[in-house]
Amino acid sequence: MDIQTIGIVGAGQMGNGIAHVMALAGYDVLLTDVSAEALQKAVDTITGNLDRQVGRGKVSEADRDATLKRIVTTQALADLGQSDLVIEAATERETVKQAIFEDLIPHLKPTTILTSNTSSISITRLASRTDRPEKFMGFHFMNPVPVMQLVELIRGIATDKETFAACRAVVEKLGKTAASAEDFPAFIVNRILMPMINEAVYTLYEGVGSVESIDSSLKLGANHPMGPLELADFIGLDTCLAIMNVLHDGLADTKYRPCPLLTKYVEAGWLGRKSQRGFYDYRGDVPVPTR
Numbered sequence: 001m002d003i004q005t006i007g008i009v010g011a012g013q014m015g016n017g018i019a020h021v022m023a024l025a026g027y028d029v030l031l032t033d034v035s036a037e038a039l040q041k042a043v044d045t046i047t048g049n050l051d052r053q054v055g056r057g058k059v060s061e062a063d064r065d066a067t068l069k070r071i072v073t074t075q076a077l078a079d080l081g082q083s084d085l086v087i088e089a090a091t092e093r094e095t096v097k098q099a100i101f102e103d104l105i106p107h108l109k110p111t112t113i114l115t116s117n118t119s120s121i122s123i124t125r126l127a128s129r130t131d132r133p134e135k136f137m138g139f140h141f142m143n144p145v146p147v148m149q150l151v152e153l154i155r156g157i158a159t160d161k162e163t164f165a166a167c168r169a170v171v172e173k174l175g176k177t178a179a180s181a182e183d184f185p186a187f188i189v190n191r192i193l194m195p196m197i198n199e200a201v202y203t204l205y206e207g208v209g210s211v212e213s214i215d216s217s218l219k220l221g222a223n224h225p226m227g228p229l230e231l232a233d234f235i236g237l238d239t240c241l242a243i244m245n246v247l248h249d250g251l252a253d254t255k256y257r258p259c260p261l262l263t264k265y266v267e268a269g270w271l272g273r274k275s276q277r278g279f280y281d282y283r284g285d286v287p288v289p290t291r
């Protein structure tokens with residue numbers, strides 16, 4: 001399968017990173033979002049991140065300019081019709097993703113591979129509601145996309161070998177490493193990572209430690225580069241809660257019960273870095289713990 005044009009749905013933290021690495025690797029990128037503001041912010045972020053890579057001597061000025069030229073933004077989902085591969089990276093809500101695929105499919109070529117960057121939602125279930133379950137799979141990048149080496153590739157029950165091989169070839173062209181995961185709730189990385197983050201929120205909720213002591217403990221005591229609450233803010237607390245709900249519903253085990261404090265932060269709109277407030281307040285010069 002010859003993949004040259006990649007459509008990306010959702011231009012948030014993940015979508016802009018995916019657009020960045022795809023265009024830098026030489027793919028033509030069509031990036032869409034319902035929000036014009038998100039598209040503009042994505043282009044500004046990609047430009048800033050490429051400038052930083054130029055500053056560090058990792059990317060030439062000519063490659064930066066060519067990369068930016070390969071990214072076309074649009075608010076019309078139908079403009080992604082010519083994509084050879086689509087990566088859906090919109091909000092982590094099944095109804096949102098399902099509606100995107102329904103609206104997009106009539107515009108696609110029959111050969112287009114459809115993928116989702118979902119952190120947790122069933123690939124098999126998303127695939128079953130499309131016209132091409134054999135050409136559907138999970139393409140799960142890590143955050144921040146330009147920095148993180150891993151891409152989880154998730155096979156749905158119907159995904160065919162050609163589709164998997166084509167996606168693995170894209171990961172190789174990006175210079176990243178693929179890990180293959182079967183389609184069970186939250187796959188590999190988040191099946192292990194999210195319960196740890198949720199447990200850190202319980203530790204805070206029960207008063208065992210403060211935000212600072214919990215994060216310091218895991219950084220200095222377990223050699224983690226970021227504390228779990230800092231990491232939760234980085235991922236987005238809405239995304240963390242959505243993943244815990246998928247684990248809880250999908251595996252029907254109370255050990256995945258989302259911490260009520262995590263729910264409270266999300267209900268307050270304190271979603272972490274992206275909304276300037278979460279377990280830390282980012283509105284000043286240095287992050288300040290909110291508890």
Ligand code: NAD
Nearest residue numbers: 010012013014033034035038089090091092118119143235
């Ligand atoms: P985000 O909130 O930063 O961005 C989501 C974007 O989707 C927003 O710009 C929103 O306007 C857009 N959107 C919503 N509905 C849409 C629609 N119908 N059509 C087009 N665009 C739409 O979220 P994010 O962190 O970028 O997460 C996106 C996806 O990536 C989720 O499925 C999430 O689980 C997954 N993911 C997130 C992380 C992470 O660390 N944040 C890591 C890996 C995967």
